[in-house]
Amino acid sequence: MHSSEALNTKQPATGIHPTRFLLILMIVSIFMMFAGLSSGYIVRRNEGNWLEFDLPAGFIYTTLLIVVSSITLQWAWLAARKDNLAQVRTALVVTFALGVAFLVGQWLLWGQLVEQRVFFGGTDANPSGSFLYVLVGLHGFHIITGLIFLIKVLRKSFQYQVHSRQMLSIGNVTIYWHFLGALWLYLYLFLLLNH
Amino acid sequence: MAANIPTHAQVQGGIGATEPGISHDEHLHHDEHHEQNFLQKYVFSTDHKVIAKQFLITGIFWAIIGGTLSSLFRLQLGWPEATLEWLQPFLGKWIEGGKLNPEFYLALVTMHGTIMVFFVLTAGLSGTFSNFLIPLQIGARDMASGFMNMLSYWFFFLSSVVMFTSLFIETGPAAAGWTIYPPLSALPQAISGSGMGQTMWLVSMALFIVSQLLGGVNYITTVINLRTQGMSMSKLPLTIWAFFLTAVLGLLSFPVLFSAALLLIFDRSFGTSFFLSDIYIAGKALSNTGGSPILFQHLFWFLGHPEVYIVIMPAMGMVSEILATNARKPIFGYRAMIGSLLGISLLSFIVWAHHMFVTGMNPFLGSVFMFLTLIIAVPSAVKTFNWLATLWRGNIRLTTAMLFSIGFVSLFIAGGLTGIVLGNAALDIQMHNTYFVVAHFHLVMGSSAFFGLWAGVYHWFPKMFGRMMDEKLGYIHFWLTFIGVYLVFLPMHYVGIAGFPRRYYAWTGFDTFSQFADLNKFISVAAIVAFIGQFIFIFNFFYSIFRGRRATENPWNSTTLEWTTPVELGHGNWPGAIPAVHRWPYDYSKPGAAEDFIPQHVPYSQTQSSNLPYEKEME
Numbered sequence: 001m002h003s004s005e006a007l008n009t010k011q012p013a014t015g016i017h018p019t020r021f022l023l024i025l026m027i028v029s030i031f032m033m034f035a036g037l038s039s040g041y042i043v044r045r046n047e048g049n050w051l052e053f054d055l056p057a058g059f060i061y062t063t064l065l066i067v068v069s070s071i072t073l074q075w076a077w078l079a080a081r082k083d084n085l086a087q088v089r090t091a092l093v094v095t096f097a098l099g100v101a102f103l104v105g106q107w108l109l110w111g112q113l114v115e116q117r118v119f120f121g122g123t124d125a126n127p128s129g130s131f132l133y134v135l136v137g138l139h140g141f142h143i144i145t146g147l148i149f150l151i152k153v154l155r156k157s158f159q160y161q162v163h164s165r166q167m168l169s170i171g172n173v174t175i176y177w178h179f180l181g182a183l184w185l186y187l188y189l190f191l192l193l194n195h
Numbered sequence: 196m197a198a199n200i201p202t203h204a205q206v207q208g209g210i211g212a213t214e215p216g217i218s219h220d221e222h223l224h225h226d227e228h229h230e231q232n233f234l235q236k237y238v239f240s241t242d243h244k245v246i247a248k249q250f251l252i253t254g255i256f257w258a259i260i261g262g263t264l265s266s267l268f269r270l271q272l273g274w275p276e277a278t279l280e281w282l283q284p285f286l287g288k289w290i291e292g293g294k295l296n297p298e299f300y301l302a303l304v305t306m307h308g309t310i311m312v313f314f315v316l317t318a319g320l321s322g323t324f325s326n327f328l329i330p331l332q333i334g335a336r337d338m339a340s341g342f343m344n345m346l347s348y349w350f351f352f353l354s355s356v357v358m359f360t361s362l363f364i365e366t367g368p369a370a371a372g373w374t375i376y377p378p379l380s381a382l383p384q385a386i387s388g389s390g391m392g393q394t395m396w397l398v399s400m401a402l403f404i405v406s407q408l409l410g411g412v413n414y415i416t417t418v419i420n421l422r423t424q425g426m427s428m429s430k431l432p433l434t435i436w437a438f439f440l441t442a443v444l445g446l447l448s449f450p451v452l453f454s455a456a457l458l459l460i461f462d463r464s465f466g467t468s469f470f471l472s473d474i475y476i477a478g479k480a481l482s483n484t485g486g487s488p489i490l491f492q493h494l495f496w497f498l499g500h501p502e503v504y505i506v507i508m509p510a511m512g513m514v515s516e517i518l519a520t521n522a523r524k525p526i527f528g529y530r531a532m533i534g535s536l537l538g539i540s541l542l543s544f545i546v547w548a549h550h551m552f553v554t555g556m557n558p559f560l561g562s563v564f565m566f567l568t569l570i571i572a573v574p575s576a577v578k579t580f581n582w583l584a585t586l587w588r589g590n591i592r593l594t595t596a597m598l599f600s601i602g603f604v605s606l607f608i609a610g611g612l613t614g615i616v617l618g619n620a621a622l623d624i625q626m627h628n629t630y631f632v633v634a635h636f637h638l639v640m641g642s643s644a645f646f647g648l649w650a651g652v653y654h655w656f657p658k659m660f661g662r663m664m665d666e667k668l669g670y671i672h673f674w675l676t677f678i679g680v681y682l683v684f685l686p687m688h689y690v691g692i693a694g695f696p697r698r699y700y701a702w703t704g705f706d707t708f709s710q711f712a713d714l715n716k717f718i719s720v721a722a723i724v725a726f727i728g729q730f731i732f733i734f735n736f737f738y739s740i741f742r743g744r745r746a747t748e749n750p751w752n753s754t755t756l757e758w759t760t761p762v763e764l765g766h767g768n769w770p771g772a773i774p775a776v777h778r779w780p781y782d783y784s785k786p787g788a789a790e791d792f793i794p795q796h797v798p799y800s801q802t803q804s805s806n807l808p809y810e811k812e813m814e
Binding site: 035043 | 339408413415417420447448451455469
């Protein structure tokens with residue numbers, strides 16, 4: 001909500017654009033939700049009656065996908081800084097594709113879990129498996145919101161609204177996407193150490 | 196998202212949404228000519244003041260519902276033998292043979308708690324006053340994102356619709372207590388309220404959490420980023436500090452409640468066993484294994500405890516402001532007040548397990564939580580003594596808002612003292628689940644926060660509606676409520692110590708309790724009279740909106756920025772430039788000053804007669 005007027009009469013504040021600040025606060029709340037779930041996970045695990053199973057090996061591939069997608073988005077951001085719009089669009093499309101591939105991968109891994117007889121619900125389910133589905137699913141839901149955000153920025157780039165003097169939206173989507181990537185890395189490590 | 200919000204604000208005549216290059220004056224002209232239709236102005240408004248009023252009026256609606264429910268179950272508790280046939284037209288099948296259905300009694304208690312804690316004292320209180328006062332008191336034209344602010348109200352509205360509808364469904368509303376502990380809340384076979392009613396409760400709360408988060412991130416961003424020139428954090432009115440920290444608490448704790456609710460939804464509808472294990476219902480074993488109901492309590496109270504501070508801190512902030520204004524004295528210990536708010540906020544996250552002393556937790560862990568809990572007495576006492584010291588030898592004006600503020604301090608002390616009792620694990624094990632607990636939290640959190648709400652309404656009504664509320668009706672409302680609240684909750688301590696358990700439908704089955712039947716009747720009479728007294732307030736409120744005495748710009752001779760705005764407030768708050776701030780908000784009765792208050796926007800150069808030595812440099 002920048003306005004020349006607001007800037008003139010405002011107390012010098014954080015130097016962060018309010019919209020970006022809003023985004024950061026939302027990231028904090030998403031983080032708290034996962035913090036709640038993972039601490040619940042640990043508390044529950046320590047109480048015993050916990051089905052042990054091997055995490056499907058495929059998670060390493062989806063992890064790689066999300067890491068690479070962060071790199072390509074960073075590439076888009078750098079290209080926008082240099083006003084190289086063609087590269088911005090390419091990089092955004094690649095990031096989007098990698099994001100979709102990540103989601104598809106997670107979905108397939110759910111199928112693999114079912115084949116391993118690790119269920120979400122029902123008589124044979126154990127909280128250890130249910131938690132895995134919830135963590136992956138909730139993270140996947142946020143990836144979908146990230147993909148929608150990517151599309152919006154891509155559309156803006158076609159309207160010439162993403163360039164070195166309008167870095168707000170691409171900066172925001174980069175922050176959000178990096179957060180989602182980092183969140184997945186955290187969840188993956190957490191599950192590897194605590195499954 | 197980044198681009199859409201400013202665009203939206205522009206459509207709505209948005210202030211602060213100008214594109215770079217358009218000067219301030221041009222923009223305002225544009226704004227004056229902007230015609231808004233009824234829908235834009237009063238319904239889908241992005242103006243923080245309109246949204247505040249929407250929250251307030253929805254909150255009042257919910258308070259009437261919540262109060263009505265409590266009157267119903269007080270009827271049952273006061274006169275367990277009486278026939279309630281006359282309620283049949285109103286309650287329908289929940290009256291069976293002249294008796295209130297016991298399961299419906301539990302639903303009444305549950306909904307009373309849910310409505311009062313979340314819909315009235317969270318959304319109605321901080322939704323109203325954070326929205327109304329943050330931009331006005333920090334000198335901003337609106338919230339950081341007016342659109343998200345509007346969404347925040349409409350998510351609350353949607354959540355309200357779902358919760359309200361659940362009161363009327365065939366199986367009845369949720370009945371597992373406002374804390375919805377599983378397994379009771381998870382199994383429809385256990386109690387009829389755990390069917391559809393509980394599902395709607397959870398959906399409603401999910402929407403409510405979204406509303407709170409949308410509002411909260413906005414409040415925080417606005418306070419951090421949109422303060423006017425000169426308004427440093429150390430010049431903020433205490434109201435803003437309180438709203439700010441309240442929003443931070445909400446931001447950190449509501450997502451955790453969301454996690455808990457989500458897992459409960461999965462347990463209820465998708466066959467998982469997060470909270471369920473080894474359960475037999477009607478002789479039949481359930482297939483769920485491996486769950487832990489205690490886990491739910493941890494997740495719930497990680498929100499639940501900060502939630503009580505989300506309820507009380509806005510009231511604390513407003514009371515600080517009103518006490519200083521009406522005692523014509525600077526608030527005593529401004530920085531200590533901020534420090535104690537920070538202390539309370541921090542501590543609120545590490546004491547949740549004092550709600551769980553009897554869950555069989557490790558006694559060592561219990562003693563850690565007990566220790567942390569008792570430390571909260573320190574910042575609370577700092578605040579209390581500062582309020583009393585502010586009153587001390589003040590030039591007190593007993594406006595209605597002032598009476599309610601003093602009432603707040605009284606109730607906070609009375610209820611807080613029993614908090615020290617209950618914070619002790621050894622005592623809590625005895626008192627747990629008795630009316631002693633009920634009395635404690637109704638005084639310290641429920642009634643206190645309500646008094647803060649009323650104080651705020653009486654005090655800021657002139658700024659909200661440009662008219663004054665009637666003081667005489669206000670006095671009657673205050674004394675009825677103040678005396679009523681004590682008459683209801685003081686005896687409850689006594690029956691609590693005698694061992695009356697909470698949430699019981701009737702105690703007629705226990706000989707021990709028969710001697711307290713009169714006391715219970717007394718409590719019921721007091722509660723119902725105090726509730727009826729609230730209609731004086733409701734009449735006063737709505738009557739004054741249309742017929743009240745016209746207000747002046749600054750009726751209380753107050754120092755904060757909202758009183759520099761015109762009586763007829765448009766979107767954008769100040770018709771001209773936003774005033775810059777030069778001093779702290781509590782320059783009341785400053786020696787040597789021409790008047791007994793110096794508003795925040797008056798520079799030191801204009802008050803040379805009253806400047807202190809160190810202020811001379813800033814002239």
